[in-house]
Amino acid sequence: MIRLIELIGRFVEILWSTLMSFARELGKILLLLCATMKQLILPPFELKNTFKQIIEVGIKSLPVVVITAVFTGMVLALQSYTGFKRFNAEVLVGTVVALSITRELGPVLTGLIVAGRAGAAMAAELGTMRVTEQIDALETLATNPVKYLIVPRFIAGVIMLPSLTIVADFVGIIGGYFVGVTVLGANSSVYWKRTWDYLEITDIYNGLIKACFFGASIAIISCYKGFYTEGGAEGVGKATTGAVVLSSMTILISDYFLSAWLFK
């Protein structure tokens, strides 16, 4: 009996300390977000660095995003066709592809790709700068590292995630169209009509709002992980993994709540 109580006690203790460390981390991320917002509106503006990050986050992620979106659109058309055929609803394939891509898969897949590519790079770069004292060096050169390092990455995330999502939406729908018309033999004009008939501008628009949120989350989480790296090369590795895991989790979990809120 005593052993059982002891065990329950230990369990509660571990649960409590995990919850506390989660709350502490969340608090620190929010503080960093506040500091970033403050530096975002105060001049001088880091145009050169921001431009560099826009290239890094946006342009360099473009090929992966395009390939992922094209094949997602293609497989979506293929799967929904075989499924819908069972109850003679093949004509709806175009609609399903367009709605799934714009509302859900465009922003989420783009978010996950950027989290894996750019988020990891942000955490690794800032983490290395931290452990090699480059962030301290910025401070000694009277330069606020939040302004110099984090604000440009944050702006790049918030701007480029929706931009990439627009591309993903477009090529995803094209991918679905390609499979629908050339592989499955759907009528081209009917497919197009079905694609656009039920697609509303709010589907695309709300998808982009989600993308904006994902971009901000990836940037702030990855920068946080990198910025507060401790303990040499191992620490940089942990920060990078942590950034990708936490960003991806945040995307997937917040996606549900954002969708519930936006697509009422």
Place this chain on the structure above:
Amino acid sequence: MIEIVNLHKSFGKNQVLRGATLKVEKGESMVVIGGSGSGKSVLIKHIIGFLKPDEGSVMIDSVDIANLSENERYETRKRFGMLFQMAALFDSMKVWENVAFALIRHGKLKDKEAKEIAVEKLRAVGLVGVEDLMPSELSGGMKKRVGLARAIAHSPEILLYDEPTTGLDPIMADAINDLIIEMKKRLSVTSVAITHDMHSAYKIADRIAMLYEGRIVQTGTPDEIRNTDNAIVRQFITGSAVGPIKIEGVTA
């Protein structure tokens, strides 16, 4: 003038500084010696305002830097230059961009003018023709020189050296010592160096202070330190494993 008064700092349960007091006069070269983990780095991080004291104060020309606003703190930093242990060069920038960083950022200089000044500062630390290289292409000693050029580029009044000779071969270390002496003569700066390299300390210091268990146990000219009666300082400067200083993690 730098005045450190009764400085306390703990990290969790680890009390690193326990009432360190030290005064560095204007134009003086002060070297703080002490073993690994004695709190030298923590001390220097307080001088430049990276850390806030738990108790006590750090005054730069009679201004307590812990009480400054963020903007004032960054303004004060412009009076400082710091050479880091591993040089801490920005590895995404060319050598000259590293050196000219503060000039372009705060001096609002155009790239061309800033590069000219950077080349001149590099020459002052004995480097020619490296301005367009990346930091990864330099040897350890060259990196330190570039780090020094970057630290002096904006003509600071106070120079801080974090283990300036650590990790260098003896000849390169001595060359860095000579450079530090030259900088002092040429720029008439106030400087604080932390080191455990006694050869370097004797050479560059006007005065030496020994930090032990979070307090300054003795301050004196190199000659006074060399002939000290203090058992702790004696053990440290002679580099003996036997004496009042306990080696951390090792039982006698």
